[in-house]
Amino acid sequence: MSVLSRREIQVRLRKKPDDERGLIITPLLCGEEPFDADSVDLRLGCYFLLPKVLRTPFFCPDEKSATCLHDRVHVPLGRYLVVPAHQTILGATLEFIKLPCDVSGEILTKSSVARTFIVVETAPWIHPRYRGCLTLEIANVSNTPVLLYPGRLIGQLILLDVSRHPTELPKLSHKYFGPVYPEGPKFVSPADDLLKIGVHPTTILQQVPVEPELGVRKRVAPDGCRKP
Amino acid sequence: MQDGIDGLLHDAACLHGLVDFVQQYCTEQLVSQSYLDATGDFFGYIDELARGTKQFLSDSTASASRSRQRIEAVRADLLVVKDYWRILHAFIKPASDAHTLRIPCSLIRLAVRQVGRVSGMHDAKVAILLTPELMYFQTPHTHLKDLAAKLNKVIPEAAFPPKLGFVELPYSQGPGFFNNLILYHELGHFTFEELCSSNLFDSGFATLDAAIIDSLQNNVADFSTRSRQAQWLAWELLRSWTQEIFADLFALRLIGPAFSFAFIELLGLLGLLRDGREMIFSESHPAQACRFGEQVLQLRDDRWWDAVQDVRAEHLELITDVAGRSPDDYKLDPDLFDQDPGLILAFRGILPAIRKLVRSITKGAAAGVGEFHKYKAHVRKCLMQGIVPSTPLDRKVPTPTAIINAAFCFYLTSLPQLMERLEDQKPSDIERRSYWTQRLEMWTLKAVEDCEVVARCQGELA
Numbered sequence: 268m269s270v271l272s273r274r275e276i277q278v279r280l281r282k283k284p285d286d287e288r289g290l291i292i293t294p295l296l297c298g299e300e301p302f303d304a305d306s307v308d309l310r311l312g313c314y315f316l317l318p319k320v321l322r323t324p325f326f327c328p329d330e331k332s333a334t335c336l337h338d339r340v341h342v343p344l345g346r347y348l349v350v351p352a353h354q355t356i357l358g359a360t361l362e363f364i365k366l367p368c369d370v371s372g373e374i375l376t377k378s379s380v381a382r383t384f385i386v387v388e389t390a391p392w393i394h395p396r397y398r399g400c401l402t403l404e405i406a407n408v409s410n411t412p413v414l415l416y417p418g419r420l421i422g423q424l425i426l427l428d429v430s431r432h433p434t435e436l437p438k439l440s441h442k443y444f445g446p447v448y449p450e451g452p453k454f455v456s457p458a459d460d461l462l463k464i465g466v467h468p469t470t471i472l473q474q475v476p477v478e479p480e481l482g483v484r485k486r487v488a489p490d491g492c493r494k495p
Numbered sequence: 496m497q498d499g500i501d502g503l504l505h506d507a508a509c510l511h512g513l514v515d516f517v518q519q520y521c522t523e524q525l526v527s528q529s530y531l532d533a534t535g536d537f538f539g540y541i542d543e544l545a546r547g548t549k550q551f552l553s554d555s556t557a558s559a560s561r562s563r564q565r566i567e568a569v570r571a572d573l574l575v576v577k578d579y580w581r582i583l584h585a586f587i588k589p590a591s592d593a594h595t596l597r598i599p600c601s602l603i604r605l606a607v608r609q610v611g612r613v614s615g616m617h618d619a620k621v622a623i624l625l626t627p628e629l630m631y632f633q634t635p636h637t638h639l640k641d642l643a644a645k646l647n648k649v650i651p652e653a654a655f656p657p658k659l660g661f662v663e664l665p666y667s668q669g670p671g672f673f674n675n676l677i678l679y680h681e682l683g684h685f686t687f688e689e690l691c692s693s694n695l696f697d698s699g700f701a702t703l704d705a706a707i708i709d710s711l712q713n714n715v716a717d718f719s720t721r722s723r724q725a726q727w728l729a730w731e732l733l734r735s736w737t738q739e740i741f742a743d744l745f746a747l748r749l750i751g752p753a754f755s756f757a758f759i760e761l762l763g764l765l766g767l768l769r770d771g772r773e774m775i776f777s778e779s780h781p782a783q784a785c786r787f788g789e790q791v792l793q794l795r796d797d798r799w800w801d802a803v804q805d806v807r808a809e810h811l812e813l814i815t816d817v818a819g820r821s822p823d824d825y826k827l828d829p830d831l832f833d834q835d836p837g838l839i840l841a842f843r844g845i846l847p848a849i850r851k852l853v854r855s856i857t858k859g860a861a862a863g864v865g866e867f868h869k870y871k872a873h874v875r876k877c878l879m880q881g882i883v884p885s886t887p888l889d890r891k892v893p894t895p896t897a898i899i900n901a902a903f904c905f906y907l908t909s910l911p912q913l914m915e916r917l918e919d920q921k922p923s924d925i926e927r928r929s930y931w932t933q934r935l936e937m938w939t940l941k942a943v944e945d946c947e948v949v950a951r952c953q954g955e956l957a
Contacts, residue, residue, distance in 0.1 A: 341529050344951075365882050398881050
């Protein structure tokens, strides 16, 4: 596995959209500026998912996670978003990316951004044939709020060659296919997940009764009747 | 109701409460959401007007307290102010609902930029409102502007933003793309109203008005001997139909056949494509057969019709079929106040004048079919791969109108093929089909947004 050089990246970018070995990064602004010797700089997009204040005392990663955990926010170009200290938000790249069938990608925080104690990505790996704007986990690990401006450079994409022949390609997976906004996680229910490895959910999951409106535990008397 | 100064103070305090609430409401919305510039301008105007109104209430009641003879005069002014706020009240909530997460911003900005290229419409702005109706509207604004001008004499601090129009989108269609192309038709209404009330294109619109009168005189047997009111009603009817055809042709000139496809989609969604209805002229709209007939004529003239002939979709067949009906079979709605068949003949007589006017004012704003030919196959390839169609071809980004038309053609013909390329996505599964339609709309919207970003980066946009 080797890192693609600037020249190799540009050769891949010139291929047609339906060429499985072709790379697409769009829009690529400012001519040659985004290209480094072995990477391409990516910009921050205009849409964000901010963590919601939940009405429940915990968050369960299940099939509702994609919609219940975040509030969507749009910050047009020219404006900014304040990321409070010690908060993590989800953003996306401005660029839409299609990786070739024989190239993996890794997104890293741009070093200048990292020096402001903004950390992008804790799950930076991108599989071959991925297409979409990349969802970025953006954490402010500093003690002060930081401003994020959509349209500014935020990360760098490193591309790595993997040996694979286009004739071996299966159908494309539809999970996370072609997003243009940051997307929440897509889980199946923990019960279904665990059943696959033979674990019956009731043996590991204690169902906590919750008052949905208040987000507090119900007080249940030992005989099952409510206390007066 | 109290009389004298107490009554006046009570009235003023009630209005102050209303104005204060609306002002705070607008400020809160602007802080918590992003809006298009036009909506921002509108809310800015509301803020200035609220401050001016509060000042007026304070000053005028103070002067009435000092001199009781002023009470009646202040009451009269207060009525003008109240009336205006009552009308504005209806605009504010739908405008605040239309923040940038709920509307297709890049499409709206593109459409407004295109309208800005129409002669006499430079600097036009459009605030979007979200309506509970499953229908698109342009809110006539001449009356609002007249009232604003009247109010300006009482509250000079606030001036209504010039060339500001209002278009309403159904709230359910807000973030979508293809159906929202109908907004080009509404922008046609806005342009018609704006240019009619300005002097710039007065001659063109005056010619049209004269053509309506001539045609009525030539085709409605007793027109000259009718009462003034009956003549005026007939003229109003033809003018409504004229404005509809104008708005259709205007939309087609700016965005091409994608407008006709969107129109069919909307009629289908509303269940309005029923046998027999397409031949009927109602009080507000000409028959769909007539509208599609005019659309096909214009698409032919602009060479778009040939460009989409290979689109194997029901929409095109439907347009051809409806447009091909004989004009002799057009009918008036039986509920219409005037049942003279000469009205339809008179209207048919002015169609050439409408075509000519639309063509002349949209000279610098028309969508080019050449770009569509150039990028159609490329856009299709991109979408088939699940890639945004703003991807450059030979280092050039396709134009937004080429992307929109090619993406609509793809949507009508190739969505099942896209789904078949993906794991476990059956085109017969309605839920999945709807999901991929939304994805396709997102890619198209993102592509239009990319075009804007690239144009701005290259200095083509301010």
